[in-house]
Amino acid sequence: xxxxxxxxxxxxxxxxxxxxxxxxxxxxxxxxxxxxxxxxxxxxxxxxxxxxxxxxxxxxxxxxxxxxxxxxxxxxxxxxxxxxxxxxxxxxxxxxxxxxxxxxxxxxxxx
Amino acid sequence: xxxxxxxxxxxxxxxxxxxxxxxxxxxxxxxxxxxxxxxxxxxxxxxxxxxxxxxxxxxxxxxxxxxxxxxxxxxxxxxxxxxxxxxxxxxxxxxxxxxxxxxxxxxxxxxxxxxxxxx
Numbered sequence: 068x069x070x071x072x073x074x075x076x077x078x079x080x081x082x083x084x085x086x087x088x089x090x091x092x093x094x095x096x097x098x099x100x101x102x103x104x105x106x107x108x109x110x111x112x113x114x115x116x117x118x119x120x121x122x123x124x125x126x127x128x129x130x131x132x133x134x135x136x137x138x139x140x141x142x143x144x145x146x147x148x149x150x151x152x153x154x155x156x157x158x159x160x161x162x163x164x165x166x167x168x169x170x171x172x173x174x175x176x177x178x
Numbered sequence: 179x180x181x182x183x184x185x186x187x188x189x190x191x192x193x194x195x196x197x198x199x200x201x202x203x204x205x206x207x208x209x210x211x212x213x214x215x216x217x218x219x220x221x222x223x224x225x226x227x228x229x230x231x232x233x234x235x236x237x238x239x240x241x242x243x244x245x246x247x248x249x250x251x252x253x254x255x256x257x258x259x260x261x262x263x264x265x266x267x268x269x270x271x272x273x274x275x276x277x278x279x280x281x282x283x284x285x286x287x288x289x290x291x292x293x294x295x296x297x
Contacts, residue, residue, distance in 0.1 A: 070222070101281035105223070112287035113215075113223065118278060124285060156223050160282030165228075165237045167213070167282040172222040 071157055071170035078176040079147045087173045089140040089157030101160045102140045104133060107172075108153045116155075117142065149177050180204040182274055182288035189294045190264050197260045198291045200274030207255040208232035211277035213284060214248065214259045216270040224270075228277065229257055264295045 071091045079085040092100055102120045105113040115124050120140060121133040130145045140159075144151055157170035185199040200212065214226040227238035229248040236248045247260045261268060272291045275284035 101283065103283045105284070107223070112273060112290060113275075113284070114287075115278070115283060115285050118283035118285075119281065124278075154222075158223075158225070158282060158284075162281070166239065167225040167228075168239075169215075169223040169225055 070168060071159055073155075073157060073170040073173045075171070076174045076176065078178055080178045081147055081149065083147050084143060084145040085147060085175065086144075087142045087155055087157075087175070089142070089159075089170045090138060092135070092138045092140055092159045093161055101162070102133070102135055103158045103160075104131075104142045105156045105158065106151075106153045107156060113156065144175070147177055151175060152177050180276065180286045182276065182286055184272075184274060184288040184291045187292040187294070189296065192265055192295055192297055194264050194295075195260060195262045196264060196293050197258055198272050198274075198293070199256050199258050200288050201254065201256045202276070203255060205276070207250075207252060211280055212248075212250075212257045213275045213277055213282065214246075214272060215275055215284070216272045218267065218270040221270075225282075226259070226272075228282070231257060261293070264293075266295050269293065269295045 071089050104117040107113040116131050117133040120135045132143045134141050155173045160167040181203045183201045188196050208231050211228050213228045229236045231250045250257045274288040276286040278285040
């Protein structure tokens with residue numbers, strides 16, 4: 068299963084909003100697809116920031132939001148802050164064949 | 179609190195095997211699927227597979243079938259991942275991760291285990 072496609076990098080100024088796309092998610096015809104997003108900062112383990120496309124775990128800022136349309140999922144970050152600088156990865160899991168795959172990753176830079 | 183504590187760094191020669199452990203605590207061991215994810219130097223995250231600690235059932239990414247084996251020991255609430263026939267491109271930081279709800283949403287992660295494959 069090929070990796071999902073994400074833009075290599077996205078940047079924005081503090082306070083701005085950015086959106087990261089994740090393309091290549093199998094259609095629902097092949098079974099439920101579960102999408103999650105992770106923030107990965109250097110020297111730390113990845114952190115779950117969204118699951119089931121748009122749900123935030125406890126403690127995650129509401130500046131992070133998610134959506135999905137067709138074969139593309141998106142992560143939006145509003146009110147960009149310096150602490151948001153990180154690599155972001157989407158993950159798709161198909162209940163059809165119980166297989167998961169990560170996106171290629173997006174480096175977010177706060178200018 | 180939930181904790182996932184992985185074994186220490188390993189250095190192996192090509193063709194050898196490595197076994198990484200992930201000791202869990204703070205939650206019902208048999209109640210959550212556990213996954214393994216790796217990150218090679220300068221590369222992105224890569225999903226390897228999962229194990230159901232309750233039944234021992236496993237499922238692996240196609241790329242790793244036949245070369246990766248996941249197992250568990252319920253008496254010590256620990257999951258294991260073994261990679262056989264190591265190659266240089268298996269050099270990576272390997273993570274175990276707990277599945278929040280059985281849908282491959284990883285809410286807790288181990289600290290990572292660096293496996294270096296070098297002759």
